[in-house]
Amino acid sequence: MKDPQQMYLxxxxxxxxxxxxMLVMVLVGVxxxxxxxxxxxxxxKPQIKAIRESKALLRGMRLRTFGRYVxxxxxxxxxxxxxxxxxxxxxxxxxxxxxxxxxLTGQPxxxxxxxxxxxxxxxxxxxxxxxxxxxLIMGWxxxxxxxxxxxxxPFPLTPRFKSMLQSGIDTKDMDVTWVSSLSWYxxxxxxxxxxxxxxxxNNNAAGVDMNAMGGMxxxxxxxxxxxxxxxxxxxxxxxxxxxxxxxPHVWDLEDIEVRLLKKYGKRSAITKPNPTxxxxxxxxxxKKEVSMKEKIKAAQKSNGSKRR
Amino acid sequence: xxxxxxxxxxxxxxxxxxxxxxYNGMQLQYIRSCFAAIAGSAAGILGLTNWSGFLFYxxxxxxxxxxLLLKAPSPSKHFMAGWQDMVVxxxxxGLLSYILFHTLxxxxxHLYQ
Numbered sequence: 001m002k003d004p005q006q007m008y009l010x011x012x013x014x015x016x017x018x019x020x021x022m023l024v025m026v027l028v029g030v031x032x033x034x035x036x037x038x039x040x041x042x043x044x045k046p047q048i049k050a051i052r053e054s055k056a057l058l059r060g061m062r063l064r065t066f067g068r069y070v071x072x073x074x075x076x077x078x079x080x081x082x083x084x085x086x087x088x089x090x091x092x093x094x095x096x097x098x099x100x101x102x103x104l105t106g107q108p109x110x111x112x113x114x115x116x117x118x119x120x121x122x123x124x125x126x127x128x129x130x131x132x133x134x135x136l137i138m139g140w141x142x143x144x145x146x147x148x149x150x151x152x153x154p155f156p157l158t159p160r161f162k163s164m165l166q167s168g169i170d171t172k173d174m175d176v177t178w179v180s181s182l183s184w185y186x187x188x189x190x191x192x193x194x195x196x197x198x199x200x201x202n203n204n205a206a207g208v209d210m211n212a213m214g215g216m217x218x219x220x221x222x223x224x225x226x227x228x229x230x231x232x233x234x235x236x237x238x239x240x241x242x243x244x245x246x247x248p249h250v251w252d253l254e255d256i257e258v259r260l261l262k263k264y265g266k267r268s269a270i271t272k273p274n275p276t277x278x279x280x281x282x283x284x285x286x287k288k289e290v291s292m293k294e295k296i297k298a299a300q301k302s303n304g305s306k307r308r
Numbered sequence: 309x310x311x312x313x314x315x316x317x318x319x320x321x322x323x324x325x326x327x328x329x330x331y332n333g334m335q336l337q338y339i340r341s342c343f344a345a346i347a348g349s350a351a352g353i354l355g356l357t358n359w360s361g362f363l364f365y366x367x368x369x370x371x372x373x374x375x376l377l378l379k380a381p382s383p384s385k386h387f388m389a390g391w392q393d394m395v396v397x398x399x400x401x402g403l404l405s406y407i408l409f410h411t412l413x414x415x416x417x418h419l420y421q
Contacts, residue, residue: 151415154357191408194341194401
């Protein structure tokens with residue numbers, strides 16, 4: 001194990017570089033958070049048609065998931081109403097927006113759709129407010145704090161990182177663990193996210209998340225993709241309609257009286273129950289199915305190879 | 309035909325009041341952030357380097373998860389999203405803060421004498 005390089009660093013570095021950089025980043029983060037709050041203002045009220053569109057889709061999904069809780073007639077009437085509504089575009093936001101759709105994607109043009117414009121502007125504003133201070137601070141650090149080591153990393157890294165982490169210093173033999181102030185900046189950038197969530201509460205605009213960092217180098221493709229980003233509701237509605245049509249309905253409370261009696265031991269589990277007056281529609285079906293199944297089985301037994 | 313009880317409870321697990329689940333999540337995140345900072349500081353002061361540094365993080369993270377799980381053994385009763393969520397979710401975020409505080413205190417204590 002090679003002996004670790006021991007170096008003594010001037011305490012002045014600690015006082016004038018280490019702590020100030022950290023302080024500046026914390027303060028700039030808080031400032032960014034405040035500015036973002038001021039820029040976006042009160043969250044604007046979404047339009048009722050847009051909400052209705054998305055909630056209609058949710059309604060279809062909910063019917064599929066929780067259809068067990070309603071009896072058959074309720075389920076059927078809801079199914080019919082929803083499939084008719086999906087077909088006839090009653091829930092679409094812009095039923096006559098089919099004129100100015102893109103030839104490629106078939107979606108309304110984002111320039112004419114005002115709410116999507118606003119959404120895009122908000123996103124761009126946020127990105128701007130996040131990018132500019134980062135650039136500024138990086139420039140400031142590069143200008144003032146260049147050419148000396150700031151701190152030693154407690155964990156090892158591969159030599160490939162040397163050019164990135166020791167940006168201003170041109171020595172060959174120094175460990176990668178001795179780093180310059182720029183890497184201290186990066187370390188702070190990633191690590192202060194949770195400190196911001198402690199100070200500023202959740203949903204703060206100051207922390208860095210991996211999505212934003214991934215978006216920084218890929219900003220141009222991101223901008224190109226954004227106009228085609230809104231979900232196309234007509235297609236979603238049609239897909240949902242198909243899903244609803246093929247969903248079977250099994251009522252949770254079918255045979256509930258038998259199950260209850262069985263639970264309290266009043267009836268054996270072998271015999272099939274006699275249908276009572278209340279569950280007339282749903283229990284006629286099992287009777288019919290049983291008779292059909294028996295007929296088919298009898299036919300199969302008697303015919304045997306002839307059916308093949 | 310016999311759907312019975314287990315299926316219904318399965319569905320109920322996703323039907324909790326969303327606000328309470330979110331509140332619990334926020335509390336958890338608070339705990340994790342504080343914990344990462346303190347553990348990082350401890351590791352820096354102790355002078356752990358290289359693998360023992362990360363090992364310290366792993367060990368203390370498991371201790372924290374064990375304590376949390378003791379407090380809330382059955383997640384469904386306590387309005388939380390499940391034990392895997394609790395343990396694994398914040399580990400990455402905590403790691404970054406841990407590294408920051410670890411480096412900072414290591415430098416402060418051991419380098420600048």
